[in-house]
Amino acid sequence: MRRWLTLALLAAGPVLVVGVFFVLPVSGMVSRGFFADGAFDPGGVLEVLTRPRVARVAWFTVWSAAVATAVAVVLGLPAAFVLHRLALPGRRIVRAALLVPFVLPTVVVGVAFRLLLGEGGPLGFLGLDGTPVAIVAGLVFFNVAVVVRAVGAAWESLDTRPAEAAAALGAAPAQVWWTVTLPALRPAIVGAASVVFLFCATAFGIVLTLGGVHYATIETEIYLLTTTLFDLQAAAALSVLQIVVVVVLLGLAARLRSTPDATAGRTTARPRRVRSGDLPAIAVTVLVLVAVAAPIATLVVGSFRADDAWSLANYRALTGVGSNQALLAPVTDALVTSLRTAVDATWMALLMGLSVAVLVTRRSQTRTERRARGLLDGFFMLPLGVSAVTLGFGFLITLDQPPVDLRSSPLLVPIAQALVALPLVVRTLVPVLAGVDDRQRQAAASLGASPFRAMLTVDLPAAWKPLLAASGFAFAASLGEFGATSFLARDEHPTVPVVIFRLIGHPGELNYGMALAASVVLATATAVVMLAVERLRVPSVGAF
Amino acid sequence: MLRISALSTALLLALTGCSTIGGDDPEPTASDSGREVGGQVVLVTHDSFNLPKKLVRSFEQESGIDLVTRAAGDAGTLTAKLSLTKDDPTGDLAFGVDNTFASRPLDEGVFAAYAPTLPTGAEQYALDEGAGELTPIDVGNVCVNVDTTWFDDEGITPPQTLDDLADPTYRDLFVTPGASTSSPGMAFLLATIAEYGDEWPSYWQDLLANGTKVVDGWEDAYYGDFTQGGGKGTRPIVVSYDSSPAFTVKDGASSTAALLDTCFRQVEYAGVLSGAANPAGAEKVIDWLLSDEVQAALPTAMYVFPVSAAVEVPADWAEFAVQPTEPLSVSPADIAANREQWLSEWTDLVTR
Numbered sequence: 001m002r003r004w005l006t007l008a009l010l011a012a013g014p015v016l017v018v019g020v021f022f023v024l025p026v027s028g029m030v031s032r033g034f035f036a037d038g039a040f041d042p043g044g045v046l047e048v049l050t051r052p053r054v055a056r057v058a059w060f061t062v063w064s065a066a067v068a069t070a071v072a073v074v075l076g077l078p079a080a081f082v083l084h085r086l087a088l089p090g091r092r093i094v095r096a097a098l099l100v101p102f103v104l105p106t107v108v109v110g111v112a113f114r115l116l117l118g119e120g121g122p123l124g125f126l127g128l129d130g131t132p133v134a135i136v137a138g139l140v141f142f143n144v145a146v147v148v149r150a151v152g153a154a155w156e157s158l159d160t161r162p163a164e165a166a167a168a169l170g171a172a173p174a175q176v177w178w179t180v181t182l183p184a185l186r187p188a189i190v191g192a193a194s195v196v197f198l199f200c201a202t203a204f205g206i207v208l209t210l211g212g213v214h215y216a217t218i219e220t221e222i223y224l225l226t227t228t229l230f231d232l233q234a235a236a237a238l239s240v241l242q243i244v245v246v247v248v249l250l251g252l253a254a255r256l257r258s259t260p261d262a263t264a265g266r267t268t269a270r271p272r273r274v275r276s277g278d279l280p281a282i283a284v285t286v287l288v289l290v291a292v293a294a295p296i297a298t299l300v301v302g303s304f305r306a307d308d309a310w311s312l313a314n315y316r317a318l319t320g321v322g323s324n325q326a327l328l329a330p331v332t333d334a335l336v337t338s339l340r341t342a343v344d345a346t347w348m349a350l351l352m353g354l355s356v357a358v359l360v361t362r363r364s365q366t367r368t369e370r371r372a373r374g375l376l377d378g379f380f381m382l383p384l385g386v387s388a389v390t391l392g393f394g395f396l397i398t399l400d401q402p403p404v405d406l407r408s409s410p411l412l413v414p415i416a417q418a419l420v421a422l423p424l425v426v427r428t429l430v431p432v433l434a435g436v437d438d439r440q441r442q443a444a445a446s447l448g449a450s451p452f453r454a455m456l457t458v459d460l461p462a463a464w465k466p467l468l469a470a471s472g473f474a475f476a477a478s479l480g481e482f483g484a485t486s487f488l489a490r491d492e493h494p495t496v497p498v499v500i501f502r503l504i505g506h507p508g509e510l511n512y513g514m515a516l517a518a519s520v521v522l523a524t525a526t527a528v529v530m531l532a533v534e535r536l537r538v539p540s541v542g543a544f
Numbered sequence: 545m546l547r548i549s550a551l552s553t554a555l556l557l558a559l560t561g562c563s564t565i566g567g568d569d570p571e572p573t574a575s576d577s578g579r580e581v582g583g584q585v586v587l588v589t590h591d592s593f594n595l596p597k598k599l600v601r602s603f604e605q606e607s608g609i610d611l612v613t614r615a616a617g618d619a620g621t622l623t624a625k626l627s628l629t630k631d632d633p634t635g636d637l638a639f640g641v642d643n644t645f646a647s648r649p650l651d652e653g654v655f656a657a658y659a660p661t662l663p664t665g666a667e668q669y670a671l672d673e674g675a676g677e678l679t680p681i682d683v684g685n686v687c688v689n690v691d692t693t694w695f696d697d698e699g700i701t702p703p704q705t706l707d708d709l710a711d712p713t714y715r716d717l718f719v720t721p722g723a724s725t726s727s728p729g730m731a732f733l734l735a736t737i738a739e740y741g742d743e744w745p746s747y748w749q750d751l752l753a754n755g756t757k758v759v760d761g762w763e764d765a766y767y768g769d770f771t772q773g774g775g776k777g778t779r780p781i782v783v784s785y786d787s788s789p790a791f792t793v794k795d796g797a798s799s800t801a802a803l804l805d806t807c808f809r810q811v812e813y814a815g816v817l818s819g820a821a822n823p824a825g826a827e828k829v830i831d832w833l834l835s836d837e838v839q840a841a842l843p844t845a846m847y848v849f850p851v852s853a854a855v856e857v858p859a860d861w862a863e864f865a866v867q868p869t870e871p872l873s874v875s876p877a878d879i880a881a882n883r884e885q886w887l888s889e890w891t892d893l894v895t896r
Contacts (some may be wrong), residue, residue, distance in 0.1 A: 011792050032628070081771055107763060114768040120776040130759075208760040213722030214895050224724055227620035229884050230627060230648060264739045400632050407585075407634055408614065486591065502591060506847055507784065508791035512767055 003365065010359045010377055010500035014352040014422075021415055022383050022524040025394025026239070032397070033236020041233070048237035061217040064132060064207075065200035068139035072196050073189065075140065076147025078281035079288050084152035086278060087271040094289065095152070096530035098145045099472065100523045101292055104299075105497040106142075107504055108519045110209025112295040113138055115302075138202055141295065143196045144288060146424070146473075148197070150209065153469040154431045156190035173277055173373055187257045187434060194253040198423070199386040204483060218242050222387045239390045246385030250378040252316075257525060283384045296523070303516035306509070313419035314513035318521065331518045332501055335525065338479055338495040344414035345421060345478035350471055352418065353425025356380050358455075360426075361433040378425055383419040392487035410493075416484040419491075428470040429463060436462050438477030472533040476526050582608030585825035586635030588817070589615045590622045593640060594845045595838065603832050605887045609825050619727055619812075623649055626817070630654045634737035634816040637826035639681060639833065643671070643811045644730060647880030652676040655815035658827050663834055665853025668809045671876065678813035681833050682848040685807040685871050686731035688718075689788050691780035693799045703781065705805050706739050709751060716755035719769040720783040723890050726761045727810075732783045733890055734879065735808035748893050758894050772800050787847055790865040792859075798864040809871040812848070 036196045048054065083091050083098075089101055101109070117129045158181070166176045202219050216224075216236050218238050225235040237365040248314075265463055274282070306313040318331040364370035395416075398405045406412055444454035483499040496501075496518060503515035604611055614635055617625070623645040626638055630652055641649060649655065655677035662670065663681070663791040669680035678723050688709065695702040704712050721729035731768075733744075740747045752758075759781065767773040772792050786807060789798040814833055816826040832838060839850035843857050849867060850857070856872050857865070 107761075110760075111763060111767050114764060115776050118768055118776065118778070120778040208725055209764055211760075213725055213758050213891070214759060218723075227617070227624045228724070228730075229887070230624055231884070393624065396625060396634065397628050400629070400634075487621070498591070502594075504767065505592070506791075507766060509786045511791075512773070 003369070005233030007359065007362075007369070007372070009356050014286070014356050014380065015376075017352060018380060018383065018419070018422075020399075021395075022386075022391065022419060025391055025398045026243075026386055027394075028398035029232075029390045029394035030236045030239050033232040033234075033239075034234045040386050044233050044239070045237045046413050048234045049241060054238065054281065057218055057221050057238075058245070059215045060132075060202055060215055061219070062245065063215070064135055064139070064215075066201075068136045068143065068200045069193050069197040071136065071140045072147050073193050075152060075284060075288050076144050076192070078284040079144070080148045080152035080155055082278070082281050082285040083148060084156050085271055086282075088274065088282075090273075090461070092531060093527075095148070096527045098148055098289075098292065099476050099530050100296065100527055101142050102145050102476045103522055103526045104296075104519055105480065105482055105500045105522075106203075106209065107501055108299065108515060109138070109141070109207060109295060111504070112298045113141075113210055115298050116295060130211060130214060132211070132215065135207055135215060138206040138210045139200045141292060142203070143199055144207065144292065146196050147189075147192045147468055149370075149433075149473060150192035150424075150428050151185060151188045153428055153466040154185060154435075156465055157435070158184055165208035184435075188431040190253055190382075192259040194207070194249065194381070195423055195427050197249060198381065200485050201245070202385060202387065204388070218245075219389075220382040223389045226389050226393060227337075231379055235390070239387055242385065242387060243382075246382065247378070249385070250381055254374055254378060278357060299516050300520055303513065303520045306513055314510070314517035315521075317510060317514050318517055331514070331521070332495065332497045334494055334496045334518075335521065337493045338497075338522070339525070341414050341485075341495060342415065342475050342478040344411075345417035345481075346471055346474045348414060348418035349421035349425050349474040349478075350467075352380075353422050353429060353470060353474075354467075356422070356426050357429035357433050358459075361430055361436075363438045369474045377426070377430070382422045384423045388487065395488070397438070413485055413488050413495075414478070416488060417481045418474070419480040420481055420484065421477040424473045424477055427468050428473060432463050432466045433459060468533055472530050474532070475529055478483055479522065479526055563888040571578040572705070582610070583822050584610040584612060585637070585822050585829050586612045586614060587829060588622070588633070588638045589613060589625070589868050590617055590619050590640040591615055592618075592846060596841055596845060599837055599841055607828055608830070609828060611829065619645055622881055626654045627652050627794055631819070632819075633819050634803075635817060636820040636822045637814060637816050637829055639812070639814040641678065641812075641813050641815070643809070643876050644727075644734065644879050645876075646674060646678060647876040648670060650677060651880075653818060656818040656820065656823060658816045658823075658830065660831055660834060663836075663839070663852035663854050665867060666834070666851040669851050671813070673877065678815045679830050679834065680851045681814050681893050682842050682846065683809060683811045684848040685786040685802075685809050685868055686728045686735070686783060687786045687802040687804065687807040687868065688732075689770075689782050689800050689802050691799060692801050694771050694780035697770070702801070702803075704803060707749070707779070709756070710747065710754050711756065714754065714781065716757075717779050718755070718781040719757040719759060719777075719779045721762045722760060724874075724887050724896070728762045728783055728785070729758075731808040731810055732806075733886065734874050735872045736805060737886065738874050739807065742850060745889060745893060748890065752893065778798070784845065786867055787843070787861065787865040789851070790860040790863075793860055793864055795814045802866065802868075804866060804868040806870040809813045809868075809873055845864035 034040060034042055034045055079098075082088065083095050083251055113134065114129060116123050117126065117134055118124055119129065128137070161182070163176050163180045167173075167181050171179070171444065201217070203217070204219050204223065207215060207217050218241065220241070222235050222238050225231045225238065250272050303314050304310055304312070356376070360373045362373070364373055396407060441460045444458055445451070449457065480497060482501065485495055486498050486501065500515050500518045500522070503511045503518065593613065598807070605752060616622075619640055619642050622638065622640050624639070625634070625642050626649050630649075638655075650673070655674075657676050658679070659676050662681060666680055669683055671678055687704075688703075690702040692702060700713065703709055703711065708714060709718050720732055723729045737744045738745055757769060759769060762784070765782050766784055767777075769777045769779045770784075771777045771780045773782075784802070786802045786804075789800045789802055792798050792800045793814035814825050814830050816830065820826050834852065836852070836855050839852040840855040842850045843861050856862070
């Protein structure tokens, strides 16, 4: 009984938040579609699903996201190994830099990609502009960092002794990888892959920009149906379809993720020296870096060009309101707003994510209990897989009555961003906490430690690094978030991505240059914060 | 090492010291609205809304009104939002519903009656149906733009009309944003519908057969594909605005020009929301939007022309941004009735 009470208490906060800020708005919006013209009409919604266009859109969404996820995992694994386990110079900086794509606004990246792949670009001869290959490349560009970071964090806390033992017993490196390391990393890989899949399946701007108008996904279709056509019935149908797809996927992922044994060590493995056998992995990592750097390089170069010459004019313009008053406030103000919002979103996401992670990783005594924990785990992934348009409009029509009259609250933006960051935090922490041997906690308890003390001495040392990784992640996700923010942001205090969107939406060389410069500033700010986070240490808890 | 840890500490302090919650901004909350004398007025609008702070402040001082702007999304998002919240509006007045979207919210009774005296020249922009609720504030035309420098260099005469765009002389030179994903793209589709009537699909077939490139948004077309977009574009004909040539001025000459026979007019309206907490304040704000000060600020702040003929536009605009005298048009009611049909036909044509 007490176990259930603890479980309920831990779950109460996050469940309430997700319930009010996710379940309520989405169901409110979807029910508008079911009650077309005032009468309950589920048949009309089902009829929408039989349209051939819907099947085409759903199929494209699933396969493009699946391919992008597979590519991101295949490229991300070697990079995670190289950047987290090998003693390479400058690996921290590279790790921080890899998160940069994550915060770049899709409008800007879209233009950068098209400058590379377009008819006049250096890679124009490939003829990729407007093809599904370009879409997949764009999705991988944004998401490969998720794999590197989430898997890398787990890899760092992995106990190296089983692998060493296997090697000492004569196993070849490939054999060690296949029989020892890969199974231990599986929860982290599957977790990262499911997050990437959800990001890809709900990607919006990048699909439109890189695919031209030729390809539609469920997400872009919901946007079109809701805002341009105001066909709420069809939008509701697609939202339901999206939720079904996401739930099926999460079910699959949960099956694949189940942990074999306790594997997380108390200490972070020391990065080892490079051997000749590491060369293939290093080669793939270099490839990933070059591929990620190329579009960013076009941005950086563009930001230093003004009047056909090298110049800092675009950057100087950021502190003013622009010669055409294109902005209400200098971009520097927007950066402060962005950072403030990100701080709030990060602590909210960490607080919720930590309770959720602890909740779902505690050993269950009965089958029902295990099932309850599994359901909760999936529940908190949902916000990532559901249309931001549906959620945003849902906010407007459901959060207008006391006690949750929050439509104009400044907290709405950080809360929305925290919901997006929450799954990242959970998926980074869960593999590590699940890997902590429960007997260690029992031992601590039998030696008289309170549950809190046990957590501090047993869980925290293992989870410390991933916790840092998760907070960096949440921070970056919040800095770069555009969909929900643009929907909710208030004009007096726009965030940097909102400002960039406005700049690039107007003609004029200075506006374009400023948009690029602002993107570079946002990217640099992110990289600096990431580096600072990686430097944080609590020496006392790490050492035994 | 020491330097870096000091840096990170400083950063942390700076950040924790200024989160939104720790911030000192007096954020007005919804419950504040509806106070007497002037009081707070909430303006619901789209992302492109922008007026100089100085103007807003002096209006607030003179009128005693506390003007709060809530901007989000594009014109389509704004219109959907207004329709969805018509029973419990998120503000007192709305700005930014244009003639392509006006019909639906008017039919749904989103707006309350208010028809101020319009400044000279603005009557021509009033809606045929709905003039009692929606007040025209600004106007802009979506026109095909050409890179005149490119055509001079190549020794080719630039196109003039929509017909020309399907001419083999201009093969592979035209790029337009998609009608389903972009508001200027939709305006261009409407221009072709106004010009060719029911024959528009066959015109579009000719356009596509002539190598027209259809991209997602205006920024992709202009900055990604257009030769004057600052990037590495290869196409010298693009769908943009009548005001765009004023932004490509160098050494006293513009390198682009708008084709005035290809324009579709977009008028943006403001209206008091029915159920507004402060309708009197909202009416005052609409009067202010029509005032000479605001009208004169529109070109630089929002890249659109004022509806009032009484104010002067900036020098670059007067010289290089030419407004068409007889733009193409489709009535808001027609657009509302056929939008879905047109878009799905268009999508079928383009994605075939």
